[in-house]
Amino acid sequence: MTIKTLITTVFALLAFAGNSVLCRLALGEGQIDATSFTIIRLMSGAVVFVIILALSGRDDINAICTLKQAFKAISQRWLGAMMLLLYATGFSFAYVQLSTGVGALVLFGMVQLTMIGVSIYKQEYLPWLHIVGVFIAFCGLFLLVYSQLVGEDVILSIFGLICMLIAGIAWGVYTLLGRGSSAPFLDTGSNFILSAVFCIPLLLIYLLMPAVLSAQGVGLAVVSGVVTSMLGYAIWYVALPNLSRVQAGAVQLMVPVIAAFGGLIWVSEAITLPLLIAQAMVLGGIAMVMIKVKVVPQKN
Structure with missing residues (x-):
């Protein structure tokens, strides 16, 4: 992994965790309803994207404004946009009920399952070291969620879980679409x-x-x-072409751990031994997945 890929991946993961904390702060404390949060979140991102293009003087803004290019953009990016909307909607409604750490666990656990499923469907080679690493990381995440579920303040609803599962599938598809992006900022803004x-x-x-x-x-x-x-998703699209499907899914398993610490700082959740152990297991498992394994062809 290059330094550029490492840096962009780390920044993207911090952005993902920040989303969980911000959403939980807004919705968990009743500062805004889930529908308004979703609409304002998406529209504010779109407006800033257009402003940046206009100030930069790039030709992209003129291309977007032409009718022909607009229809072309819709035909090329409608699936990514629908997945982004589905993810953002499920994400918001889920965090009305779920705690920061539990919500992130369900979301990115489903993302990982989605991406592993696609890898199996595409018959992508999965080294045993990567499989073991994913298993260890999942064990750490289950330890993390168990330690939070035994708390008195955790509200776990079936509706919230279903919303976050749907959001996880949508984000998994959105991530897979981003692996082929040649213009991360333009694709994300569109x-x-x-x-x-x-x-x-x-x-x-x-x-x-x-x-x-x-x-x-x-x-x-x-x-x-x-x-x-x-901005976080644009950075993520920069990193994705240099990550395999399994790697792209595995590194996102760090987000629940980061989000749990964010919840600790902003929601005053206590630091516990299971939380520290879970963090070590997740980071260790991800390190195993990130190791490049050389495939030795079998001789007949």
Whole structure:
């Protein structure tokens, strides 16, 4: 792994964990409703993307504004935009119920299962060292979630779990689409613009439940949309072409550990021995997955 890939991967993982903390702070404390958080998050990311393009003087903004190029962008990126919307919606509604660490565990555990499943379907070679590493990392994550589930303040609902499982599948597909990206920033921004358009039907939810908005909640949604989402995902798309499917899924297993410590700082969760052990297991397992194994061809 090159230094560039390592740095971009680390920054992306920090952004992912930041999303969990920001979303939990906003939704867990009732600062904003899940629908509003999702819409503001996606639209703020899209607006900042357009502003950056306009200020940079790049020709991309003119290309996006032409009708022909707009339809071309939709035809090429509609799946990524739909996956981004599905992920963001499930993510928001799940964190109304789930704690920071548990939500991140369910999300990225499902991401890993999705990407391993695609690797098996594509018949991608999986060295035993990588398989063992993934197993150890999962054991660490289960230890982490168990240590949180025994707490009195953890609320675990079936609806929240289902929403986060759906979000995990959507993010897994979004990640796989990003492995072929040749223009990470443009692809990410275009996905945000299209997803912001696609999220218009979410406004119908306001007919069933009123919006809950506060200055702090809106601010957290904007920071999530601009910094830890749009910019974070663009950085992630830079790293992805240099990671295998299994590696891209495995490194994201670090996010629940980082998010748990973020919850410790912002939500005053206690540091426990199981948390430290889980962190060591996850990091050790990921280190095994990141080791490049040379495939020796078998002789007939």
